[in-house]
Amino acid sequence: MQTNEKLTFPKMGCGTWAWGNRLLWGYDESMDQELQNVFNLCVANGVTLFDTGDSYGTGKLNGRSEMLLGEFSQAYAGANQDNICIATKLAAYPWRWSRKAMISACAGSAQRLGKNVDLVQMHWSTANYFPWQEWGLLDGLADLYEQGKVKGVGLSNYGPKRLKKVHKKLSDRGVPLTTLQVQYSLLSTYPVTELGLKEVCDELGIKLIAYSPLALGILTGKYSEKGSFPKGIRSILFKQILPGIRPLLLCLEAVAKSRNKTLSQVAINWCICKGTIPIPGAKNQAQAEQNIGALGWELDSGEVAELDKAAGNTDKKMVQNIFQTQ
């Protein structure tokens, strides 16, 4: 466990993008009991950080993931209850221009959660298209911290240059920047190897959260070129990527076998060994149970180096988030 004054961070968290998302992830309401079980299992095992967003859910289900997290955390009574940290991301929608817009967006999230947001994050930077839009929004996040409505402020999809500017802006107001989340996995090493974000985060005292650590499920090894593809958009993406990543999957498989672990556990553990906090998404109890098995042990430096080499040699990578800035 890593702690700052007000928040406790476990070695691994849980992502909830799929919770409420019919189109991409095939969510339907009959999954809710199973998702409560996922939540309970995670918290009981010390996985107390839950990542969500006010845009999570599709159509009328927008905000569904926050609503479920609210229900689940209120229903939960047991170990680690006091360490639960709900981290939501507020979208930099084109119609959100002012600090007030962010304050009211956070109030909306708090209402869906039935309690204050613990960690509020800017979902993405507007630097690539409306560079001036985000400054007011960031002021809103700092206001929320000063008003005691959140315990921490974080960012998402920022590169080092923009991160340093935001860090300075917030620290000028005495507001600490607690976390940054970026897409990071064996198939998406760019934020760390090319942007050098880990060093910058360490220098600034920011915790780096690795989102999509299983590369949307492809690193679990359950999808193959021979035909077991997920439904929807992921199948198009996976068909393109799978043929180019065979050596990486073989390497993952070999390490997993020698460790008596699963591919998912090795892929998640690799993120932990890199000093990040991975937040794999789990859609059912079996997945959550398996992902929790990534805790309590560590790959050795030789295994990490082997995986690094295999990742560096892959012809294909996961598509980078278009909002990732420099």
Ligand SMILES: NC(=O)c1ccc[n+]([C@@H]2O[C@H](COP(=O)([O-])OP(=O)(O)OC[C@H]3O[C@@H](n4cnc5c(N)ncnc54)[C@H](OP(=O)(O)O)[C@@H]3O)[C@@H](O)[C@H]2O)c1
């Ligand atoms: N900041 C951002 O812009 C941003 C963007 C994306 C994600 N995120 C955050 O990161 C979280 C995690 O990323 P993600 O959900 O995109 O991708 P991920 O964690 O890489 O993959 C999650 C998917 O992999 C499959 N899976 C998970 N554990 C498994 C296991 N043990 N065995 C087999 N299959 C397993 C499940 O899908 P199937 O069973 O359908 O294969 C699951 O939905 C999100 O929930 C969200 O909170 C943030």
